[in-house]
Amino acid sequence: MIYILIAAVVFTLDFFVKRRIDREREPGEESLILKDRVIIRKYYNQGAMLEFLAKWPRLVQVFCGAALTVICVLFLFLLREKGSRGLKLGLALILGGGASNLCDRLTKGHVVDYFSFKSRFPRLQRIIFNLSDMFIFLGSLLVAVFHRE
Secondary structure: OHHHHHHHHHHHHHHHHHHHHHHHOOEOOEEEEOOOOEEEEEEEEOOOHHHOOOOOHHHHHHHHHHHHHHHHHHHHHHHOOOOOHHHHHHHHHHHHHHHHHHHHHHHHOOEEEEEEEOOOOHHHHOOOEOHHHHHHHHHHHHHHHHOOO
16 A cells, blocks of 8 residues: 555655745746756646647546546555555556646646756757656656566
8 A cells, every 4th residue: 555655645745846936936937956057947738748748638637537546446445455566556656647747737727837958059958847747757767677576
């Protein structure tokens, strides 16, 4: 059951960070942290990653909801088995992050993104993330590594 707790912590952590950013920051307002390597700025993303399908936010909601449902069912079946800790952890991270982003999509019509990495390449610097995105990415890596465990 630790994996359900991990998913809940991921969801809760990002939920409260998004809420704080949304309340305290204006769109476009920037500040640097972590030795000027990370840029904090509020951005509303109506599409999927990199604004993919931004013109069809309802389609993104449906797709994300369906994908999250499938992952949730797989996760619940996997929880009944012994072992597969890396896979369970990966799915827990994906579920927590995915649920947080889906919650944003359903309640606000967009996802609140709030940080990017300082780069000498302007195109890379324009990509804005949230913690859920990082947990989904990390979870996906774990699933890729441990899927045959």
